[in-house]
Amino acid sequence: MALRQAVSENDHIQGNSQAPIELVEYGDYECPHCGRAYPILKEMQNQLGSNLKFVFRNFPLSKIHPHAKSAAIAAEAASHQNKFWEMHDILFENQRRLTSTAVREYAQKIQLDMSKFENDILDSSIAEKIDAEFYSGMRSGVNATPTFFINGEKYDGTPADLQVFIETTFL
């Protein structure tokens, strides 16, 4: 399966934008599998350095993860203050506690302008962006979280094997 929606400036991109390897994650902040993948991805980003461009897209399974959508909204709202990755990280590091109170604590911790944040989480364009990402993921064959695409092709292995797969296939 191939990624149907190419990475663009609308995406959250971490690392070298010209890197030979583009890794896209469709993830859910409340999904335990995504939570377990999070430190693995961090370590891989360290190891692969400028060879890796990392993109995160939202795929909240909101009926089984009641806080997934509001957490995704919080991260998108933080991106309006150029702090998407700070919020992304703090959400995954605290994924067992994603209540609205907790998310506001995290917002303060990463020093967001709270009145702007409170406004932005109500912005319907954020909810629409998340829905559009869910849809693009589903149309690209995302069937669980996390699902990864490496240079546009779906990766079917486990997060733990991701780095070895990338190194042996692309580097």
Place this chain on the structure above:
Amino acid sequence: MLATGTQAPDFSLFATPDQKVSLSDFKGKRVILAFYPADWSPVCGDQMALYNEMLSHFSKLNAQLIGISVDGKWCHLSFSSDRKLHFPLLSDFEPKGEVSRLYEVYDDNNGESRRGLYVIDEEGIIRWAYLSPIGVNPGADGIMDALEAMNNN
């Protein structure tokens, strides 16, 4: 799998402990039949959880999703409420697997339904059929492709 272009055989199965649902109840709507092996097994859980998030997209294309497995109605009730599913799960329980056999997706070795998908049009004609390998969640993009192609015809 049954051939596309043929009439989908009608059936009537329990959707709740006291209510039966027939395919013919949905005439005028498109129906997505998702056969799956068992409630509670991890891959199907993901498949049904994914479809549960897709209901608004299916309904925009005039399609009703129905899950079918050989699990009993009380098992379905418990599974459905645990996963907060908002679509019917039918029990192909007595005679066991009869509808799964009718749709050629019964696995005699395991005594379970295979992971077969059918998209049926407003007139009850099968328009798309897909059998996913055991252990592979087929996702929803194939269903969406089929529904969109029907819109274009």
